[in-house]
Amino acid sequence: MSHNMNIINEIKEAKLIGRGGAGFPTALKWEMVKKAGGRLKYVISNASEGELGLHKDLFILKKYPEMVFKGMVLAMDYLGTKEAYFNFNRKYYLLTKLKIKRFIKKYKKLGYNFHVYEEHPSYIGGEETALLNAIEGKKVQPRIKPPYPATHGLFGKPTIINNIETFYNVARVNDGVFKNNRFYSFIENGKHKGVYHFPDDWTLWEVMEKAKKIPKFKFFVQVGGSASGAVLNMSQLKTKKMTGAGSIEIYPATTTPRQILTKWFKFYAEESCGKCTPCREGTYQLYELIKKRGAIKWKEIMEIVNVMEKTSFCGLGYSIGVPVKSYLKNVLKKKI
Numbered sequence: 179m180s181h182n183m184n185i186i187n188e189i190k191e192a193k194l195i196g197r198g199g200a201g202f203p204t205a206l207k208w209e210m211v212k213k214a215g216g217r218l219k220y221v222i223s224n225a226s227e228g229e230l231g232l233h234k235d236l237f238i239l240k241k242y243p244e245m246v247f248k249g250m251v252l253a254m255d256y257l258g259t260k261e262a263y264f265n266f267n268r269k270y271y272l273l274t275k276l277k278i279k280r281f282i283k284k285y286k287k288l289g290y291n292f293h294v295y296e297e298h299p300s301y302i303g304g305e306e307t308a309l310l311n312a313i314e315g316k317k318v319q320p321r322i323k324p325p326y327p328a329t330h331g332l333f334g335k336p337t338i339i340n341n342i343e344t345f346y347n348v349a350r351v352n353d354g355v356f357k358n359n360r361f362y363s364f365i366e367n368g369k370h371k372g373v374y375h376f377p378d379d380w381t382l383w384e385v386m387e388k389a390k391k392i393p394k395f396k397f398f399v400q401v402g403g404s405a406s407g408a409v410l411n412m413s414q415l416k417t418k419k420m421t422g423a424g425s426i427e428i429y430p431a432t433t434t435p436r437q438i439l440t441k442w443f444k445f446y447a448e449e450s451c452g453k454c455t456p457c458r459e460g461t462y463q464l465y466e467l468i469k470k471r472g473a474i475k476w477k478e479i480m481e482i483v484n485v486m487e488k489t490s491f492c493g494l495g496y497s498i499g500v501p502v503k504s505y506l507k508n509v510l511k512k513k514i
């Protein structure tokens with residue numbers, strides 16, 4: 179197997195960014211890990227997708243597992259390590275393990291050690307420091323940052339953690355076929371409805387049109403994750419582009435505020451890991467508030483959302499303002 183010693187420059191030229199949602203430059207992350215001291219380093223691919231609506235990683239794992247392995251091996255060669263972990267959403271592993279095991283066996287013969295960690299599907303399990311804790315057998319909660327995984331990652335060693343799509347893209351860069359595309363996954367009526375690979379810089383309208391997903395009825399969408407993603411109205415689609423982890427959920431305009439808030443707050447309440455008070459208490463209170471009959475208590479809801487945004491320990495808690503505030507502004511056109 180030939181090593182590509184120039185891969186870091188090729189990734190830089192391709193301007194590759196992570197596809198797990200945060201959009202961090204891939205080359206920068208890899209270089210930080212390379213520069214960190216010590217001989218033992220790790221590569222982890224993250225196929226957690228614990229947020230509502232996301233399903234492009236499963237699509238990639240089913241269709242292009244060889245590309246994911248190839249991208250991981252390129253990272254391992256770059257670091258000079260033979261150790262890698264797959265962090266798998268357990269459901270995904272069940273659906274793909276025959277193929278995955280075949281690749282693990284193949285690479286074992288070449289001296290690469292791939293380990294599989296089967297994660298109980300959860301939002302927080304995909305947060306990179308929480309997944310390090312999970313693999314190490316500790317409580318699945320995020321760690322204080324810094325230090326970052328680039329210097330103090332798995333078992334305290336420098337670690338590259340990238341999403342499945344990022345490794346897929348690294349392999350495409352290596353093969354000279356990377357074209358700045360990304361995966362877009364659709365959700366309609368709460369169900370997964372297809373994954374498409376289109377240019378990164380298309381507007382959401384172009385993406386939906388090309389995928390033949392423009393509904394005949396009035397609608398609004400939530401993009402980048404169906405819990406923490408922003409909500410946009412129809413007229414915004416012609417100028418806005420994808421952010422986050424690539425999903426587009428289509429909601430009929432007849433969806434009521436109670437329906438959508440209940441969906442979000444139930445998810446947040448169930449997924450809060452309980453480590454910090456604003457999120458643990460806030461998510462519980464929000465879900466209790468929306469379950470009560472009568473008019474929606476917007477003022478109380480917004481007070482909790484504002485506190486959670488400012489004081490939560492990690493992205494699960496502080497992201498809650500994104501869907502709620504964008505829905506109020508772009509769909510309900512309401513100021514609270």
Ligand code: SF4
Pocket residue numbers: 302319320449450451452453454455457458490491492493494495496
């Ligand atoms: S914000 Fe929520 S999920 Fe994050 S650490 Fe606090 S309780 Fe856990």
